[in-house]
Amino acid sequence: MTTQTENFHSGFAVLAGLPNAGKSTLLNALAGGLLSPVTDKPQTTRQNILAIIEGPAYQVVFVDTPGFLHPRYKLQQTMAACVDRAVGEDADVVLLLLDAAAPDLSAYQELFAKLAKVFCPVYLVLTKTDLVKDKSVLPALEAEVKKTLPRVEKTFCVSAPRGSGVEELKAAVAAAMPLSPAYFPPGQWTDRWERFYAAEFIREQIFKLYQKEIPYSTQVEIEKFTEDLGPKNFIRAIIHVERETQKPILIGKGGAAIAKLRQRAQQRIEQFLGRPYRLELQVVVSPNWRNDDKLLEKFGYIDKE
Numbered sequence: 001m002t003t004q005t006e007n008f009h010s011g012f013a014v015l016a017g018l019p020n021a022g023k024s025t026l027l028n029a030l031a032g033g034l035l036s037p038v039t040d041k042p043q044t045t046r047q048n049i050l051a052i053i054e055g056p057a058y059q060v061v062f063v064d065t066p067g068f069l070h071p072r073y074k075l076q077q078t079m080a081a082c083v084d085r086a087v088g089e090d091a092d093v094v095l096l097l098l099d100a101a102a103p104d105l106s107a108y109q110e111l112f113a114k115l116a117k118v119f120c121p122v123y124l125v126l127t128k129t130d131l132v133k134d135k136s137v138l139p140a141l142e143a144e145v146k147k148t149l150p151r152v153e154k155t156f157c158v159s160a161p162r163g164s165g166v167e168e169l170k171a172a173v174a175a176a177m178p179l180s181p182a183y184f185p186p187g188q189w190t191d192r193w194e195r196f197y198a199a200e201f202i203r204e205q206i207f208k209l210y211q212k213e214i215p216y217s218t219q220v221e222i223e224k225f226t227e228d229l230g231p232k233n234f235i236r237a238i239i240h241v242e243r244e245t246q247k248p249i250l251i252g253k254g255g256a257a258i259a260k261l262r263q264r265a266q267q268r269i270e271q272f273l274g275r276p277y278r279l280e281l282q283v284v285v286s287p288n289w290r291n292d293d294k295l296l297e298k299f300g301y302i303d304k305e
Contacts, residue, residue, distance in 0.1 A: 009177040010059040011092030016115070018107055021097040022127035022160060027051050027064040029160040030170055031189065049200075050191045052184050058174045059182040063090065093176050094122045095169075096145075096152070101131035103141055105148070112149045121176055124152045125169065130159035194273060195225040198235055201268040202281070205261055206239070206250075214249055217242045219289060219299055223282075233277045235269065240286040240295075250283050258283065 031051035158165035224236040266279040
């Protein structure tokens with residue numbers, strides 16, 4: 001832990017909302033880079049991802065949580081636990097994200113109930129406002145949320161892809177942080193290892209390239225990660241699927257599909273890490289892995305006892 005003056009502020013701001021509410025896109029905008037995977041499909045994020053943002057007298061740790069959902073698999077139970085832990089234990093401020101272009105307040109009732117019990121401030125963040133033609137509906141939407149969740153202290157209208165409202169939100173969150181030394185050393189911008197992001201970006205491209213159940217049935221495991229070898233930097237990743245029928249879909253005719261996946265994932269990893277890598281992908285069948293405690297522990301979704 002670093003040493004700051006007595007006027008230093010530091011803490012955690014947790015992003016919470018339904019799948020596809022725009023949490024990962026907003027996290028990337030706040031962080032000023034592509035830190036969290038973003039796709040047009042819900043439930044891309046499976047674990048909490050931290051973006052550490054700092055200024056002259058503050059450090060804010062933004063936490064991107066999985067989309068709030070009703071668990072059907074043990075995997076989704078671990079995702080729900082990530083949300084509960086972040087909101088209930090870690091947060092100094094909760095940012096409640098709501099898609100202003102397609103609000104479904106009925107689906108938020110359970111999350112509203114959870115947030116009604118937290119002790120920290122709750123800020124309402126109306127996302128995707130660039131897609132809202134009639135801006136007069138935004139105050140009405142805010143009022144409707146406050147009927148159920150009156151503890152909302154502030155409201156922000158943002159369009160993360162355009163950067164609209166992002167700096168105002170960041171400044172307000174930084175101002176709300178408690179007096180505290182920094183939780184992370186200066187210059188550190190996430191708590192995850194590079195191999196974690198390599199797996200995340202391979203998964204991101206699976207979500208973008210494949211349809212229906214395939215993305216949700218896959219898990220990426222980094223088997224080998226070598227670096228600081230210049231052009232010989234190398235990553236070998238195993239893509240786990242649940243059924244034999246899913247394997248040929250991922251590979252494609254003549255290996256065309258997985259070749260495209262490899263190319264796009266490698267570009268994304270190199271863009272993020274800032275150095276060249278050679279990526280190798282292998283597909284294996286791990287039956288029912290989303291309900292297998294041992295595999296979920298191996299993949300890091302369940303803490304080892």
